[in-house]
Amino acid sequence: xxxxxxVADAVAAEIxxxxxxxxxxxxxxxxxxxxxxxxxxxxxxxxxxLARRGLTVGEVGRGTFVRAAPEGGxxxxxxxEPAAARVDLELNHPVVPEQSALLxxxxxxxxxxxxxxxxxxxxxxxxxxxxxxxxxxxLARGGWRPDPARILFAGNGRQAVWAAVSALVPPGGRLGVxxxxxxxxxxxxxxxxxxLVPLAMDDDGLVPQALVEAHAAAPLHAVYxxxxxxxxxxxxxxERRIAELAEALDRLALPAIEDAVWAFLRDELPPLAxxxxxxxxxIDSLSKRIAPGxxxxxxxxxxxxAQEIAAGLRSAGATPMRxxxxxxxxxxxxxxxxxxxxxxxxxxxxxxxIAARELAGFAVRSDPRSYHCWWQLPRPWRADTFVAAAARHxxxxxxxxxxxxxxxxxxNAVRLGLATAQPEVLAQALRTLxxxxxxxxxxxxxx
Numbered sequence: 001x002x003x004x005x006x007v008a009d010a011v012a013a014e015i016x017x018x019x020x021x022x023x024x025x026x027x028x029x030x031x032x033x034x035x036x037x038x039x040x041x042x043x044x045x046x047x048x049x050l051a052r053r054g055l056t057v058g059e060v061g062r063g064t065f066v067r068a069a070p071e072g073g074x075x076x077x078x079x080x081e082p083a084a085a086r087v088d089l090e091l092n093h094p095v096v097p098e099q100s101a102l103l104x105x106x107x108x109x110x111x112x113x114x115x116x117x118x119x120x121x122x123x124x125x126x127x128x129x130x131x132x133x134x135x136x137x138x139l140a141r142g143g144w145r146p147d148p149a150r151i152l153f154a155g156n157g158r159q160a161v162w163a164a165v166s167a168l169v170p171p172g173g174r175l176g177v178x179x180x181x182x183x184x185x186x187x188x189x190x191x192x193x194x195x196l197v198p199l200a201m202d203d204d205g206l207v208p209q210a211l212v213e214a215h216a217a218a219p220l221h222a223v224y225x226x227x228x229x230x231x232x233x234x235x236x237x238x239e240r241r242i243a244e245l246a247e248a249l250d251r252l253a254l255p256a257i258e259d260a261v262w263a264f265l266r267d268e269l270p271p272l273a274x275x276x277x278x279x280x281x282x283i284d285s286l287s288k289r290i291a292p293g294x295x296x297x298x299x300x301x302x303x304x305x306a307q308e309i310a311a312g313l314r315s316a317g318a319t320p321m322r323x324x325x326x327x328x329x330x331x332x333x334x335x336x337x338x339x340x341x342x343x344x345x346x347x348x349x350x351x352x353x354i355a356a357r358e359l360a361g362f363a364v365r366s367d368p369r370s371y372h373c374w375w376q377l378p379r380p381w382r383a384d385t386f387v388a389a390a391a392r393h394x395x396x397x398x399x400x401x402x403x404x405x406x407x408x409x410x411x412n413a414v415r416l417g418l419a420t421a422q423p424e425v426l427a428q429a430l431r432t433l434x435x436x437x438x439x440x441x442x443x444x445x446x447x
Contacts, residue, residue, distance in 0.1 A: 004045035007036055008053070011046065015055055015066055023385050026056065026064045048407050057384060057401045058409040067384050067401070086394035087429040092371050092417035093292040096343040103291065106336045110326055123322040125152045125310040131325050134332040139284055139298060141263065142270030146282070146300040152310055153325060154297035157261050157285025159318035161224075162188050164257045164281045164299055167308035168222040169194050176214055176223035178206050180403040180411075182231055182259060185224055198405040199223070205230060205237040208248040215252050222255045227272045228263035232403050232415035234370040236266055246275035255305065258282045264289045264341050265348055265369045278302050281309070286328060288371075290340055296324040345369055351418040351426060358430035362437065371419040377412050378437055385441050386414060393436065395429050 014020045026032065026047070033043035047064055050056040058064045110119055126132070132148035139146055154160035161184065169175045171193040177185060179198040189196045197220060200210040206225055214220060225245070227237045237245070249256055258272045258280050273280040282300040287293075297320070301309050313319050331337050348369045355364065355373055366373035377386055383399040390397050398417070401410040421429060 004038075004042050004049060007038060007042065007046045008049040011050060012053065012055055020066050022066050022388065023382070024066045025062075026066070028063065051407055057399075058407075059382060059412055062382075062412075065382065065384065087425055088396050088420045089416045089418070089426075089429060090396040090398050092288075092419045094288055094344045094347065094371055094419040095292070096340065096347050098343060099291065099340060102336045102339055103331065106331045106334050107327060110323075110330060115326075119323045119326040121322055123153075123320060123325060125154070125313045125319050127151070127153045127320070127325055131329045134329045135298060138289075138328070138332045138337055139260075139282075139300065141267040142274065144270040144274035146273070150300050150302070150306065152299040152301060152306060152313065153320040154299060154313050155318045155320055156295035157283060157287060157297040158184050158188075159313065159316070160283045160285065160297035160299045161185065161257070161259065162192075163309045163312040163316070163318060164283060164301070164305070165189070165194065165222070165224070166192055166312050167305045168255050168257065168281070170221065173221040174218060176211055176220045177405055178225060178230065179405060179408060180230075180232060180400070181224065181405055182226065183402050186405065196405050198408050201233075201235075203235070204241045205235045206241075206245065208241070208244045211245070211248055211254075212252065215254065220252075220254060222257060223249070224257045224259065225272065226259045226262075228260060228266050228269055229367060229370050231259075231262060232372060232398070232400075233365060233374050234367040234372060235365075236269060236367065237272075242270075242272055242275055246272060246279070249276050249279040254279065255302075256280045260284045261288055262370070265345055265371070266367070267341065267345075273300060281305060286324075289344070290328070290331065290337065294324060294327070296320055296328055348418075351423065354423060354427050355416070355418060355430060358427055359434055362434070372415055372417050375414050375416060377414065381412070381437060381441060383410065383412050383414055386437070389436055389441070390433060393432050395433060397433070 027035065029043040029047055030040055033040045051058065055067060056064050057067050109115060132151045135151050136146050136148040154163060165175065165188050174195045174197050175189060176197045176199050178201050186196065197214050199214055200207045205227060211223060227242060229236055256272060256276065256279055260271055260282055261284055263271065271282055273282040284298040286296045299309055348371050352366060352368050352370065362378065363376035364373050377383060383401065387397055387399045398415045400413040404410040418426060
């Protein structure tokens with residue numbers, strides 16, 4: 001009896017040799033099993049293994065295809081590493097023209113020798129009391145303000161996510177996530193030996209009943225959710241859905257990790273933590289709100305997990321730099337943070353207008369104040385083929401497979417980051433992508 005891994009190795013070798021090319025469709029699993037002389041159940045495991053290695057991608061109703069790029073490579077790293085593409089619609093770092101001047105003005109006092117000496121001393125995850133107070137003001141939105149005593153600081157937002165997940169979910173445990181989720185959470189789960197359980201979504205975000213059913217099937221330890229400006233879909237849950245989710249968490253006695261990194265763009269909306277403060281660890285950071293190079297993360301945690309989160313940050317060397325804490329404290333007090341937030345909200349709206357104009361007529365989902373949009377590609381394009389074609393035009397975009405959890409079929413879609421390119425460059429790039437989507441894939445191959 002053949003081991004599924006050896007069969008997967010053989011298919012991987014065919015992909016490396018070029019016998020199977022990017023975009024080639026693999027046979028249905030039953031046909032594959034007959035050709036390879038293996039059981040249908042073994043074929044199923046082979047297909048899962050190939051997807052896990054990032055060599056193939058499944059598309060609903062269409063089959064399994066050889067990927068143009070491995071999921072664990074370019075697609076997963078696209079959100080965390082600089083891209084080689086000339087126009088970067090992968091990374092999403094909002095910057096506004098007045099940003100540097102505003103930040104420089106607020107740093108003046110901090111650069112005096114005595115203040116700088118103090119700012120370069122070590123600091124723990126709890127930070128000084130006065131900084132927690134200003135952080136509470138910074139994080140406040142929609143009538144909610146966190147208890148300053150519950151605020152912990154991390155080196156960056158990803159470290160805060162890691163610390164929260166590791167504190168709430170043991171190795172081998174199960175973490176519920178939206179069926180399309182932030183790729184960094186996938187990487188964190190892999191490193192911690194945690195199983196991600198995809199939860200169904202609708203146009204209002206995560207479906208609470210899906211959480212209830214998944215927990216009943218096999219207990220979850222926690223759920224990771226993005227209630228406001230979900231990445232990649234830009235969805236924001238209604239107040240009713242937030243209340244339903246909070247009720248489900250309370251009924252199941254289940255903790256939630258709320259990723260609020262993009263929520264500052266919709267600061268009129270309260271977080272899930274406002275409805276379920278004893279069940280929710282809220283994660284935020286400054287990289288989007290203030291500047292890409294300012295890596296300061298926040299975790300607003302109930303008392304029970306707070307000690308474990310703080311201990312995890314200390315043991316991993318993920319506590320913050322005091323300089324970043326002091327800078328954020330000063331920028332919050334002098335109004336710089338508020339000015340930047342308002343400027344970035346305006347800029348996001350302007351960029352969404354560009355996207356709406358250039359992609360008119362296509363199935364694009366977004367929010368007027370989001371810095372990304374979700375593009376359901378027209379037939380006969382497939383996401384992998386489109387990403388490869390866009391790269392040939394010098395444009396980097398992210399395929400849906402980068403956000404898909406487990407063995408789920410990836411939607412035939414891409415995420416476009418609108419923040420990084422200059423407006424005129426963004427408009428031209430979107431115009432190029434629109435023309436590409438209106439052409440046929442075989443036209444490109446024939447070029």
